Amino acid sequence: MSQNFNSPDFYNIDELLTEEHKLIRESTRQWVSKSVSPIIEEYAQKAKFPDHLIKELAEIGAFGPYIPEKYGGAGLDQISYGIMMQEIERGDSGIRSTASVQSSLVMYPIWKFGSDEQKEKYLPKLAKGKIMGCFGLTEPDHGSNPGGMISNFKSDGDYVILNGSKMWISNSPFADIAVVWAKDENKRIHGIIVERGMDGFTTPETHNKWSLRASSTGELIFDNVRVPKKNILPGKSGLGAPLMCLDSARYGISWGAIGVAMDCYSTALKYSLERIQFGKPIAAKQLQQKKLAEMLTEITKAQLLSWKLGKLKNEDRATSAQISLAKRNNVDMAMNIARDARQILGGMGITGDFSIMRHMMNLESVITYEGTHDIHLLILGNEITGHNAF
Ligand code: TGC
C-alpha cells in the first residue's frame, strides 16, 4: 500500500520529469507548506487576500516562469510552469490564480504583443512583484461570449478615450496595471494597458463570495479614461489575442487542479487510515476503498494528460482544443475528488480544520472561469464535428 500521502505517483511519472522539474517541485512545495498552508484558512475565512505573499511568490519565480530571463522571467519550460501551478494550487486556488493572472494574463500578452518599450517598462517589475497586474476581458453582459464586449475607445490625438466596464476581475482591487480588452472605432478588439491613477479609472471590490475567498476580485470601470496610444499592445488585435492568453492560463489550471486533487486525496487517505468506526479504520471498508481507488485512478490519468500537454506546449504544438480538454477534465476530476474526500472525512470534512471544503468551494470558481465546463465541451464539440454550437 502506498504511504506516500503527499504526492501520489502510481505510474512512476517522476521518470518523465527532469532533475530541474523535480527541484522546482520540491522548492515550490516547501514554500507552500511553510508560507501558504499555515495561514490560508484564516485568510479565506476573513475573505482577505494575503498580500504579504506577493513578494515571496516573486522570489520563488512564480511570476512569469516561462518569460525569458532578459525580461526578468525565469526562462523555464512549460512543464516547470505547470508543476509550479500544481504545487501552489495544492495550497489554495486563489494563490494560484494570482500567479496565473500575473504570468499568463498580464506578462504573457505584454511579452507576446507588446512593444519593446512596453516590455522593458513593465515585465521586469511584474516579475519581481513590484507591480501587480490584472486582466479585463469579462463584462457584466459578456462572459462566455467576450466577442460581444461593449467596452470601447475612441482616438483623441496621442490618446484614446476608454469607456465601459469589466466584471469578475481577479486582483483588480489592488492591481497597479490592467491589461484591458476593448473595441476601437472599427469594432476591432485591442489590448490596452491601463494604469491605476488614470482619471476615470476605478476598481471596486466584489464582496460576498463563497468561493476563492482568499483571492481579491473586483470590477474595472472606465469613465472617459484618457490612455496614451503608446499603451495599446501593437502586436496582435482581434479576439484571438486574449484567447491566446487564455490558452496559456488554462494550461496552467490543468496542472493546478491536480494539486488540489492530490491534497484532497492525501488528506482523505490519511484520515481514513486513522478514523476507526465499527472497530476498524474506515480505510478497511470497501465503500471508502472504492472512493480512494477511483481518486488515484483519476489523478494518474490527469498527471499523464498534463505532462503530455506540457511536452506539446514545449514544442509549440498544443492546440486550443487540446488545452480545453485538459482544463475541463482536470478541474472536473478535482471537483469530484474534493466531494468524495469531504465525505470520507464525515462531519470533520465541513470544517476549516481541513483544506477540503475550501478547495471544493474554490473549484466552483475554477470550473467557471477561464471558460466554463460547458464552453470547453462546446470547443471540443466544434473541433470534433466542425459545427459551432456556441
Ligand atoms: P471564434 O469566432 O471562435 O474566434 C474568434 C477568433 O479567435 C480565434 N481563436 C483563438 N485564437 C487563439 N487561441 C484560441 N484559443 C482561440 N479560439 C479562437 C479564432 O480563430 C478567430 O480568429 P479570426 O482571426 O478568425 O478572428 O470566437 P467566438 O466569439 O465564437 O467564441 C469562441 C469561444 C466561445 C470559444 C470563446 O469566446 C471563449 O473561449 N469563451 C470563454 C470566455 C472565457 O474563457 N473567458 C475567460 C475570461 S478571463 C478569466 O476567466 C480569468 S480567471 C483568472 C484567474 O483568476 O485564474
Ligand code: FAD
Ligand atoms: P455566462 O456566460 O453567463 O454563463 C452562464 C451559464 O451559461 C454557464 O453555465 C455557461 O456554461 C452557460 N452558457 C453560456 N453560453 C452557452 C452556450 N453557448 N451554450 C450552452 N451554455 C452556455 N474574467 C476576466 O476577464 N478576468 C479575470 O481575472 C476573471 N477572474 C474571475 C474570477 C472569479 C472568481 C470568477 C468567478 C470569474 C472570473 N472571471 C474573470 C470571469 C469568468 O471568466 C466568467 O465568469 C466566465 O467566463 C463565465 O462567464 P459568466 O459568469 O458571465 O457566465
